[in-house]
Amino acid sequence: MSKCVCVIGEFRAGNFRRVSFEAASEGRRVAQALGAKLCAIAVGSGVAEKAAELGDYGVDKLYVADDPALEYYVGATYVPLIADIIRKCDPALVILPASVDGKDLGARLAAQLQTGLAQDCTEIRVEAGVIKAKRPIFAGKCFAWCEWKGNAVPVISCRPNVMDCLVAGEGRKPEIETVAVSLPAANSRVIGLDVDTSGKVELTEAEIIVSGGRGMKGPENYAMIEELAKILGAAVGASRAAVDAGWRPHSDQVGQTGKVVNPNLYIAVGISGAIQHLAGMGSSKTIVAVNKDADAPIFSKADYGIVEDLFSFVPMFTEEVRILKSTCS
Amino acid sequence: MNIVVLLKQTPDTESVIRIAKDGRTVATEGIKWIINPYDEFAVEAALRLREQHSGQVTIVSWGPQRVVESVRTALAMGADSGVLIDDDALAESDSLGVARALAAAVKELAPDVILCGSRAVDYDLGQRGPMVADLLGLPHLALAVAIQSDGSKITVDRPIEGGKVTVEADLPAVVTLGGSHAVWNPRYASLPGIMKAKKKPLAMKKLVDLGLNPDDCGGGAAKIHITSLEMPAERAPGRIVNGGLDAAGKAKELVRLLHEEARLI
Numbered sequence: 001m002s003k004c005v006c007v008i009g010e011f012r013a014g015n016f017r018r019v020s021f022e023a024a025s026e027g028r029r030v031a032q033a034l035g036a037k038l039c040a041i042a043v044g045s046g047v048a049e050k051a052a053e054l055g056d057y058g059v060d061k062l063y064v065a066d067d068p069a070l071e072y073y074v075g076a077t078y079v080p081l082i083a084d085i086i087r088k089c090d091p092a093l094v095i096l097p098a099s100v101d102g103k104d105l106g107a108r109l110a111a112q113l114q115t116g117l118a119q120d121c122t123e124i125r126v127e128a129g130v131i132k133a134k135r136p137i138f139a140g141k142c143f144a145w146c147e148w149k150g151n152a153v154p155v156i157s158c159r160p161n162v163m164d165c166l167v168a169g170e171g172r173k174p175e176i177e178t179v180a181v182s183l184p185a186a187n188s189r190v191i192g193l194d195v196d197t198s199g200k201v202e203l204t205e206a207e208i209i210v211s212g213g214r215g216m217k218g219p220e221n222y223a224m225i226e227e228l229a230k231i232l233g234a235a236v237g238a239s240r241a242a243v244d245a246g247w248r249p250h251s252d253q254v255g256q257t258g259k260v261v262n263p264n265l266y267i268a269v270g271i272s273g274a275i276q277h278l279a280g281m282g283s284s285k286t287i288v289a290v291n292k293d294a295d296a297p298i299f300s301k302a303d304y305g306i307v308e309d310l311f312s313f314v315p316m317f318t319e320e321v322r323i324l325k326s327t328c329s
Numbered sequence: 330m331n332i333v334v335l336l337k338q339t340p341d342t343e344s345v346i347r348i349a350k351d352g353r354t355v356a357t358e359g360i361k362w363i364i365n366p367y368d369e370f371a372v373e374a375a376l377r378l379r380e381q382h383s384g385q386v387t388i389v390s391w392g393p394q395r396v397v398e399s400v401r402t403a404l405a406m407g408a409d410s411g412v413l414i415d416d417d418a419l420a421e422s423d424s425l426g427v428a429r430a431l432a433a434a435v436k437e438l439a440p441d442v443i444l445c446g447s448r449a450v451d452y453d454l455g456q457r458g459p460m461v462a463d464l465l466g467l468p469h470l471a472l473a474v475a476i477q478s479d480g481s482k483i484t485v486d487r488p489i490e491g492g493k494v495t496v497e498a499d500l501p502a503v504v505t506l507g508g509s510h511a512v513w514n515p516r517y518a519s520l521p522g523i524m525k526a527k528k529k530p531l532a533m534k535k536l537v538d539l540g541l542n543p544d545d546c547g548g549g550a551a552k553i554h555i556t557s558l559e560m561p562a563e564r565a566p567g568r569i570v571n572g573g574l575d576a577a578g579k580a581k582e583l584v585r586l587l588h589e590e591a592r593l594i
Binding site: 264 | 340342343344345346348355366367423424425428450451452453454455456458459460462463464467468469470471472474484487488489490491492493494495496497498499502508509510511512551552553554555556557558559560561564565567568569570571576577579580581583584586587588591593594
């Protein structure tokens with residue numbers, strides 16, 4: 001097989017995660033630009049029967065490794081298995097999701113393959129046959145363009161929620177190769193898995209985020225934020241001030257120490273906009289800020305600013321959204 | 330328990346980032362340097378493990394002489410000794426080059442546990458821990474928000490998208506720290522701690538001292554490099570929703586704008 005673009009899917013709890021399709025779509029675009037074929041790697045427990053979903057993104061060849069022992073990502077089992085497949089398909093570049101597990105996998109693959117990894121990329125370009133990747137540094141205060149030297153195979157992890165998903169279903173059937181799984185004696189293992197099935201939206205993958213800061217004044221007032229989030233189908237975020245005060249769990253923290261998010265809509269409530277918070281949410285497509293202090297730095301980033309007391313404004317806004325939703329549905 | 334913390338010095342998170350004249354590095358004039366916050370969490374976690382199991386905490390870092398101050402800060406927090414790899418060859422290294430240097434330094438110390446931040450707040454490469462683990466053939470547990478050890482194994486809680494996993498590894502192992510200040514609440518250096526830190530051993534090493542050829546770790550060996558930096562696109566100026574409206578009127582208007590203009594709800 002001539003040089004290909006190799007995409008790694010992420011399969012968990014019986015399904016591919018959406019980031020897999022984002023990575024596959026980007027893989028497809030890059031493969032077209034390079035005139036290369038597209039290979040995909042599907043690893044997991046029960047992944048064989050779902051593999052076609054990944055194949056549907058214009059994949060020419062699909063490597064499938066299905067084994068009950070691959071139920072959850074563990075570096076010790078996944079890395080050698082995937083590194084072997086990559087060596088076999090000898091790709092021009094490797095693309096994978098910059099998810100929690102994907103970032104670990106990418107770094108270990110780069111070490112195994114003795115190459116360079118560009119983590120959390122927001123754009124991949126092919127210019128005159130040269131592959132370039134753009135990635136945020138300093139939590140998005142700046143962006144770096146990276147290139148690879150000599151014959152190093154680029155490994156690129158793609159930031160969730162950035163790459164456009166192609167519409168699946170080119171009707172092309174990929175060639176499928178089943179990969180024999182022989183697992184080494186693992187020196188690490190998963191001993192507990194607690195997956196939230198409440199349908200709570202993950203911050204880094206959310207299309208809408210409602211975030212509360214110091215202006216919320218106390219943990220009890222977040223009910224207001226949660227209600228608005230629920231009506232919007234949004235995830236709830238928080239500033240560092242709110243997390244440090246113990247009002248919200250650390251997993252909600254948006255900022256340079258915390259999560260970097262890029263939803264379509266970010267609603268900042270009672271957040272003044274410290275530089276490290278702005279870094280974490282500044283790439284959101286549309287930003288709404290609600291703050292009673294008209295001089296708050298957050299307004300410099302906001303597409304729509306509301307200078308009001310949040311305790312009176314948010315319930316009114318929630319009610320208006322509720323009315324809109326009820327008339328639209 | 331013999332614990333190593335891999336520590337990176339980074340600009341303060343409050344820093345305003347500007348691109349240097351060369352167009353591919355960040356201007357460092359006027360920057361305040363700190364311990365990468367995630368590595369500070371690692372120092373805290375290491376000190377807590379030592380409190381339970383006794384033993385030694387060694388800080389391993391790399392970079393120019395300004396990094397001494399950050400290593401001394403970790404010593405003042407309570408770490409026992411430090412190693413600083415100060416070698417000009419590392420200035421243009423990629424992640425793998427730095428990981429090779431760190432792995433060599435770690436190997437000499439033969440630790441039970443190696444801790445570091447899951448990321449650094451500067452270049453956010455997210456590779457140091459997993460690469461060092463891979464080079465040393467050790468397990469790596471990523472993004473820990475809680476750590477426990479019985480001395481032969483180490484167990485961490487790790488958030489994943491929409492849930493949490495508990496992972497366990499046999500020692501020796503590499504653990505990279507996630508979480509936040511609120512989770513780890515790293516201790517401040519006390520005044521006696523600062524005084525003591527001045528006398529704690531801090532070894533300066535070159536790559537050759539670690540049995541490495543600088544050509545294998547430096548810019549010449551780098552597989553990936555930054556060709557240019559650019560600032561994020563300026564956002565179009567926003568607007569304050571006003572129009573003489575009261576709060577209820579602004580609520581209505583904001584919903585209209587998000588629905589009809591932005592088409593987001």
